[in-house]
Amino acid sequence: EDKVVQSPLSLVVHEGDTVTLNCSYEVTNFRSLLWYKQEKKAPTFLFMLTSSGIEKKSGRLSSILDKKELFSILNITATQTGDSAIYLCAVEAPASGNTPLVFGKGTRLSVIA
Amino acid sequence: NAGVTQTPKFQVLKTGQSMTLQCAQDMNHEYMSWYRQDPGMGLRLIHYSVGAGITDQGEVPNGYNVSRSTTEDFPLRLLSAAPSQTSVYFCASSPQKREYNEQFFGPGTRLTVL
Numbered sequence: 327e328d329k330v331v332q333s334p335l336s337l338v339v340h341e342g343d344t345v346t347l348n349c350s351y352e353v354t355n356f357r358s359l360l361w362y363k364q365e366k367k368a369p370t371f372l373f374m375l376t377s378s379g380i381e382k383k384s385g386r387l388s389s390i391l392d393k394k395e396l397f398s399i400l401n402i403t404a405t406q407t408g409d410s411a412i413y414l415c416a417v418e419a420p421a422s423g424n425t426p427l428v429f430g431k432g433t434r435l436s437v438i439a
Numbered sequence: 440n441a442g443v444t445q446t447p448k449f450q451v452l453k454t455g456q457s458m459t460l461q462c463a464q465d466m467n468h469e470y471m472s473w474y475r476q477d478p479g480m481g482l483r484l485i486h487y488s489v490g491a492g493i494t495d496q497g498e499v500p501n502g503y504n505v506s507r508s509t510t511e512d513f514p515l516r517l518l519s520a521a522p523s524q525t526s527v528y529f530c531a532s533s534p535q536k537r538e539y540n541e542q543f544f545g546p547g548t549r550l551t552v553l
Contacts, residue, residue, distance in 0.1 A: 414481065
């Protein structure tokens with residue numbers, strides 16, 4: 327059975343801290359891994375990763391994929407209260423059973439001033 | 440472009456009632472899907488469609504029906520609502536291109552079944 331496991335499930339940090347969110351996966355026919363940020367409403371897209379070792383970066387956020395060890399990390403540097411959200415990891419695995427996009431349960435990040 | 444739209448935003452049903460959650464997208468995306476999100480459970484796929492006239496079951500399909508008569512619309516029907524279907528429902532679409540497969544989510548429908 328395909329699965330995506332995120333850790334930690336929740337995290338509380340102070341403004342200015344650096345955080346690392348983890349996502350490990352076990353799927354057949356891996357195609358890509360996606361990160362989303364969910365604040366009060368719908369998830370919004372952050373990154374899509376398909377190749378190992380190539381860092382994707384957007385401002386203070388960055389992410390990298392390790393296809394050999396089957397995990398990805400999402401880094402946030404100099405955290406701000408606006409980074410408080412649920413961060414979702416999803417793996418695209420077409421033709422893997424009946425769930426072509428498998429989501430983890432998310433990491434709830436709280437950044438306090 | 441309006442993106443992905445969902446109606447209603449909120450709904451309260453009594454057990455046994457039926458209703459349809461509407462989803463539409465104007466990006467000409469082939470792939471559309473419905474998820475439910477419950478506390479601590481992440482997003483779970485209910486049904487999905489890879490194109491007009493084609494639908495398939497996801498992880499948690501029981502109690503829900505879908506149809507895809509047009510590329511734009513993908514309604515989700517609850518046949519006989521149960522309290523276990525209390526959840527937030529998200530519709531999503533994506534272009535299903537090999538090089539770029541971002542899912543675009545609608546704003547969600549919060550459903551309560553009493």
